[in-house]
Amino acid sequence: MSLTRSEAWEASFFGFPVEEIRMGNSLLADVADDVSALIEGAAPETLLKVSVDARQLHAIPWLERQGFELWETRYVWMTTWSRDELTQTHALHAALPEDRIVWGTESHHEAILSMTEAQVAKSTDVVNRFASPFYPEGSAETWYAKWIAQVLQNPKALVAVAEHGEDREVAGYFIYLPGEPQDGVDVYKGILSVIQPGHRGRNLHVHLQQFLFEEMAKRHERVTLDNTTQVSNYPVIRNHAKSGRRPDHIELVMFRGPHRR
Numbered sequence: 001m002s003l004t005r006s007e008a009w010e011a012s013f014f015g016f017p018v019e020e021i022r023m024g025n026s027l028l029a030d031v032a033d034d035v036s037a038l039i040e041g042a043a044p045e046t047l048l049k050v051s052v053d054a055r056q057l058h059a060i061p062w063l064e065r066q067g068f069e070l071w072e073t074r075y076v077w078m079t080t081w082s083r084d085e086l087t088q089t090h091a092l093h094a095a096l097p098e099d100r101i102v103w104g105t106e107s108h109h110e111a112i113l114s115m116t117e118a119q120v121a122k123s124t125d126v127v128n129r130f131a132s133p134f135y136p137e138g139s140a141e142t143w144y145a146k147w148i149a150q151v152l153q154n155p156k157a158l159v160a161v162a163e164h165g166e167d168r169e170v171a172g173y174f175i176y177l178p179g180e181p182q183d184g185v186d187v188y189k190g191i192l193s194v195i196q197p198g199h200r201g202r203n204l205h206v207h208l209q210q211f212l213f214e215e216m217a218k219r220h221e222r223v224t225l226d227n228t229t230q231v232s233n234y235p236v237i238r239n240h241a242k243s244g245r246r247p248d249h250i251e252l253v254m255f256r257g258p259h260r261r
């Protein structure tokens with residue numbers, strides 16, 4: 001298995017080389033020499049990421065001594081459900097009389113993009129690599145804007161929107177994208193969800209996901225839901241756990257390279 005993966009999309013987006021060394025769940029003793037060689041061989045302008053399964057936590061101090069800093073995590077949940085399981089209610093509270101869940105249309109795009117900017121890209125609650133000195137100032141805003149705009153243009157994207165009140169204020173959204181089937185089962189990758197701060201705590205995130213599950217159940221006998229979040233994101237983790245998702249693994253992601261801010 002190759003230890004490295006070139007992050008071509010991210011590299012072309014930011015204009016500097018980005019490479020990920022994937023240690024996965026390998027024992028440090030088995031890969032330390034190869035990882036050292038990859039670090040020494042990297043060009044000085046390269047941003048090196050290293051991802052390590054949390055089960056190999058003791059590799060972190062060794063990586064710190066090689067100059068890596070921990071800035072990101074991937075808490076991966078992989079849940080395979082039958083049609084019946086998708087249509088069961090999952091931690092869904094009573095209907096919300098002033099909210100309705102609808103399919104996203106172009107009329108919602110501006111609200112989705114501005115919520116993403118304010119509640120994810122610029123939010124200090126969302127902890128990720130873009131807050132690190134390894135990325136130029138403003139990277140989170142440009143990266144999320146481009147990513148979500150691309151997803152919204154994808155005709156396969158399932159975009160659910162919560163509208164609130166008579167003036168149909170956009171209170172939140174949740175997006176899934178079909179991925180490559182795994183072991184013959186269709187996969188849906190959770191892209192992003194945001195609930196406006198004034199509308200949090202009302203179970204809207206769960207209402208949005210139920211709306212999407214029902215659509216998946218119309219299309220497939222079984223699906224695998226692929227969700228990734230940061231370990232620091234307690235509201236998402238609580239919602240995944242209480243709605244019966246299955247935690248798969250946690251990766252810790254560290255960074256090394258020139259400072260760009």
Ligand SMILES: CC(C)(COP(=O)(O)OP(=O)(O)OC[C@H]1O[C@@H](n2cnc3c(N)ncnc32)[C@H](O)[C@@H]1OP(=O)(O)O)[C@@H](O)C(=O)NCCC(=O)NCCS
Pocket residue numbers: 119120126192193194195196199200201202203204205206228229230233234235236238239242
């Ligand atoms: C994640 C998000 C969509 C959930 O919105 P929501 O549906 O209103 O969720 P809630 O506010 O009801 O919170 C869900 C659970 O987390 C708990 N919670 C909320 N804030 C919390 C915090 N700061 N620490 C710990 N638990 C918290 C709630 O009590 C609730 O758990 P409970 O039902 O067991 O009591 C919303 O917090 C959000 O938009 N966050 C910013 C964007 C983001 O992180 N998106 C996800 C990226 S993967």
